[in-house]
Amino acid sequence: EPEVTQTPSHQVTQMGQEVILRCVPISNHLYFYWYRQILGQKVEFLVSFYNNEISEKSEIFDDQFSVERPDGSNFTLKIRSTKLEDSAMYFCASIRDYGYTFGSGTRLTVV
Template sequence: EPEVTQTPSHQVTQMGQEVILRCVPISNHLYFYWYRQILGQKVEFLVSFYNNEISEKSEIFDDQFSVERPDGSNFTLKIRSTKLEDSAMYFCASSRGRGRNEQFFGPGTRLTVL
C-alpha cells in the first residue's frame, strides 16, 4: 500500500541553523501539505502546495520557511534560521484532491532546536 515517507525521523539542531525536512508523497497525489504539532498542542497547518506553487499558507509560515518540490518526487520544508519555538513534530501529507479528499500523512519528523 502506498504511503507518505519522511526523513529524518528525528533532527536535532542548534538555534540559528538551517534545517531541511524531507518528504516523499504518494506518487499520484497532486496536493502536498506541511503541518506541525508542538508538544501537547494542536496539529497546525503550515502550507499547501499544488502545481508547483504554494496554494495556501498560514500565519506561521513566515519568511523563515520555504517549500520546494525539487525533483518531482521529494517535497521539502526548509527552515532558514531555526528558533527554539520551532521545536515540534512536523508532518507531511498528500492528497489526490482537496476539501472532501482524505489526506495521507507521513510518520513525522521530530525537530528539536537547542
C-alpha cells in the same frame, strides 16, 4: 498501501541553523502539505503546495520557511534560521481528492 515517507525521523539542530525536512508524497497525489504539532498540542497547518507553487500558507509560515519540490518526487520544508519555538513534530501530507495521507513525521528539536 502507499505511504508518505519522511526523513529524518528526528533532527536536533542548534538555534540559528538551517534545517531541511524531506518528504516523499504518494506518487499520484496532487496536493502536498506541511503541518506541525508542538508537543501535546493540536496539529496546525503550515502550507499547501500544488502545481509547483504555494497555494495557501498560514501565519506560522513566515519568511523563515520555504518549500520546494525539487525533482518531482521529493517535497521539502526548509527553515532558514531555526528558533527554539520551532521545536515540534512536522508532518508532511499528500492528497488526491479529500483523503489525506500523513507521514510519520520528523521530530525537530532546536537547542
